[in-house]
Amino acid sequence: MSSPLAPARPTRISLAVRDSSTMLRRNLLHARRYPSMTLNLLLTPVMLLLLFVYIFGDVMSAGIGHGGADRSEYLAYIVPGILLLTIGGTTIGSAVSVATDMNEGIIARFRMMAIHRGSVLIGHVIGSVLQCVMSVVLVGAVAVAIGFRATHATAVDWLLAVGLLALVALALTWIAVGMGLSSPNAEAASNNALPLMVLPLLSSAFVPVHAMPGWFQPIAKYQPFTPAIETLRGLLLGTGIGDNGWLAVGWCLGLAVLGYFWSKSLFTRDPK
Amino acid sequence: MPSSVMLTSSRASGPQSPAAVSTVGLRKSYGDKTVLDGIDLRIPAGSVFALLGPNGAGKTTTVQILSTLITADGGQAQVAGHDVATSPDGVRAAIGVTGQFSAVDGLITGEENMLLMADLHHLSKREGRRVTAELLERFDLVDAARKPAQSYSGGMKRRLDIAMTLVGNPRIIFLDEPTTGLDPRSRHNMWQIIRELVSDGVTVFLTTQYLEEADELADRIAVLNNGKIAAEGTADELKRLIPGGHIRLRFSDPSAYQSAALALREVTRDDEALALQIPSDGSQRELRSILDWLDSAGIEADELTVHTPDLDDVFFALTAATVPNQPTQPKQTNQPKETAR
Numbered sequence: 001m002s003s004p005l006a007p008a009r010p011t012r013i014s015l016a017v018r019d020s021s022t023m024l025r026r027n028l029l030h031a032r033r034y035p036s037m038t039l040n041l042l043l044t045p046v047m048l049l050l051l052f053v054y055i056f057g058d059v060m061s062a063g064i065g066h067g068g069a070d071r072s073e074y075l076a077y078i079v080p081g082i083l084l085l086t087i088g089g090t091t092i093g094s095a096v097s098v099a100t101d102m103n104e105g106i107i108a109r110f111r112m113m114a115i116h117r118g119s120v121l122i123g124h125v126i127g128s129v130l131q132c133v134m135s136v137v138l139v140g141a142v143a144v145a146i147g148f149r150a151t152h153a154t155a156v157d158w159l160l161a162v163g164l165l166a167l168v169a170l171a172l173t174w175i176a177v178g179m180g181l182s183s184p185n186a187e188a189a190s191n192n193a194l195p196l197m198v199l200p201l202l203s204s205a206f207v208p209v210h211a212m213p214g215w216f217q218p219i220a221k222y223q224p225f226t227p228a229i230e231t232l233r234g235l236l237l238g239t240g241i242g243d244n245g246w247l248a249v250g251w252c253l254g255l256a257v258l259g260y261f262w263s264k265s266l267f268t269r270d271p272k
Numbered sequence: 273m274p275s276s277v278m279l280t281s282s283r284a285s286g287p288q289s290p291a292a293v294s295t296v297g298l299r300k301s302y303g304d305k306t307v308l309d310g311i312d313l314r315i316p317a318g319s320v321f322a323l324l325g326p327n328g329a330g331k332t333t334t335v336q337i338l339s340t341l342i343t344a345d346g347g348q349a350q351v352a353g354h355d356v357a358t359s360p361d362g363v364r365a366a367i368g369v370t371g372q373f374s375a376v377d378g379l380i381t382g383e384e385n386m387l388l389m390a391d392l393h394h395l396s397k398r399e400g401r402r403v404t405a406e407l408l409e410r411f412d413l414v415d416a417a418r419k420p421a422q423s424y425s426g427g428m429k430r431r432l433d434i435a436m437t438l439v440g441n442p443r444i445i446f447l448d449e450p451t452t453g454l455d456p457r458s459r460h461n462m463w464q465i466i467r468e469l470v471s472d473g474v475t476v477f478l479t480t481q482y483l484e485e486a487d488e489l490a491d492r493i494a495v496l497n498n499g500k501i502a503a504e505g506t507a508d509e510l511k512r513l514i515p516g517g518h519i520r521l522r523f524s525d526p527s528a529y530q531s532a533a534l535a536l537r538e539v540t541r542d543d544e545a546l547a548l549q550i551p552s553d554g555s556q557r558e559l560r561s562i563l564d565w566l567d568s569a570g571i572e573a574d575e576l577t578v579h580t581p582d583l584d585d586v587f588f589a590l591t592a593a594t595v596p597n598q599p600t601q602p603k604q605t606n607q608p609k610e611t612a613r
Binding site: 018019022025026029030033034104105106108109110111112113114115270271 | 339340341342343361362364365367369371373374375376377378379380384388391392393394420436440
């Protein structure tokens with residue numbers, strides 16, 4: 001689409017790429033200099049993983065399994081959910097860092113420079129997606145270390161799984177960026193972005209939807225995390241995917257587009 | 273045609289000289305609070321312009337509009353030949369802005385901040401390094417270059433801020449209260465920096481609440497009050513606008529004082545000091561006519577001094593509804609009437 005404000009410049013795309021990669025480098029520098037925030041956000045999914053497997057594991061697996069208590073079966077069941085919860089948690093960090101950044105004077109400086117307008121946000125988004133991927137790898141490594149194996153995954157399944165995780169990360173990040181932009185400060189951003197961590201708890205991450213109370217089932221079923229989790233589960237463990245694949249992709253694209261336009265309109269309005 | 277109410281200074285160039293910044297009827301309000309109520313400015317390229325005003329006068333808002341951070345509600349503004357509303361990127365490419373609040377990235381080092389600016393100005397790696405090294409040296413930040421900017425003192429942050437602004441070689445620089453919050457020494461350093469910028473031919477638009485600073489640095493000064501330009505001109509022209517100047521006659525003999533006080537009307541008496549004050553703008557012509565008048569009235573004072581108002585008088589007279597310690601009733605100088613010929 002052509003924007004009416006933009007003068008016809010052949011360099012527009014290259015300007016966008018160049019400035020966005022500069023902003024990305026800035027964000028990665030922040031993350032590298034101050035890693036505690038990213039690492040803190042990893043604690044929650046790792047603790048939930050260990051808690052559910054080692055403390056609740058026997059009971060939970062008895063509940064969902066075919067009678068026999070099999071902890072390793074339950075481990076396999078919850079890992080896809082834990083991985084998506086990891087993404088949710090990491091994007092809370094993105095919302096906080098966007099909100100913090102917007103209160104910095106340097107953002108005003110960026111707005112008064114002849115750079116690509118969206119580069120500030122694009123730098124945040126790409127940085128956040130990369131952080132999500134890294135977090136998923138780390139949490140996944142913990143899961144493998146305690147015995148998780150993707151029993152049925154072929155090379156194509158793995159590829160699709162990585163693609164799905166990246167797509168979810170992109171979608172949630174754009175939403176998180178919008179939440180960060182609409183929050184006056186870091187505390188508010190972290191509260192506003194809480195659904196990104198709570199929604200996976202209300203999904204099929206820990207318990208199958210059909211095992212939930214009837215009134216609650218629609219909540220668990222018609223939300224973005226459940227189809228994404230079921231799709232990932234299917235890719236890694238060979239359970240049935242059904243419509244969940246398309247539903248997951250649809251949710252992600254919808255959220256990404258929504259988050260993108262929301263963030264853009266928040267960022268282009270006059271500051272203050 | 274730019275507004276003709278402005279005073280023409282002896283130093284200002286003719287109307288054909290290119291304006292670095294010009295505005296007509298600039299307006300901005302937040303809710304029902306009018307912040308800028310029709311601002312007309314014309315700043316010749318290569319000059320230093322000071323926008324002087326108390327807190328809340330609209331100085332920062334003016335800078336924010338001219339530097340494309342926010343949009344005006346009405347009026348027009350051109351900066352470096354580009355309209356701020358229709359061609360903001362053209363404006364942005366020509367300007368550098370150092371705001372009132374530090375615009376450095378505190379989480380990374382001073383050097384990284386500089387290199388970030390170099391990247392955003394699309395300088396080559398080598399050029400970016402060269403400019404960074406040069407500016408860090410010039411602003412005395414070499415020792416701190418590898419430390420996170422958030423550990424810098426106020427003066428250092430401000431220097432880094434200006435150094436970052438200079439990376440792109442801007443032709444027009446906006447400095448919003450560049451010395452607010454600095455200690456006297458850092459303030460003088462900053463003045464020196466600003467003078468150097470000017471000698472490089474850069475146009476400087478500066479806001480300040482310090483009259484001394486405007487007097488010290490600016491070719492022309494506009495006094496902004498309640499969103500309106502109350503007066504504009506050189507420091508000297510502004511001082512002459514104010515009826516605060518006077519001639520003071522001091523007597524040692526009380527009876528001579530009494531008779532002089534009776535003979536002269538329109539004077540302010542200071543019975544304790546045996547002194548009389550005659551309003552005057554301090555010009556040679558007026559001084560001569562007063563002397564003639566004193567001679568013809570047969571008054572001989574022991575001491576005669578001429579007091580010209582300083583910018584403080586100007587400031588208070590222009591920005592306050594009434595001037596408390598001004599015996600001659602102050603005119604509301606919304607429009608400078610005494611345009612210099």
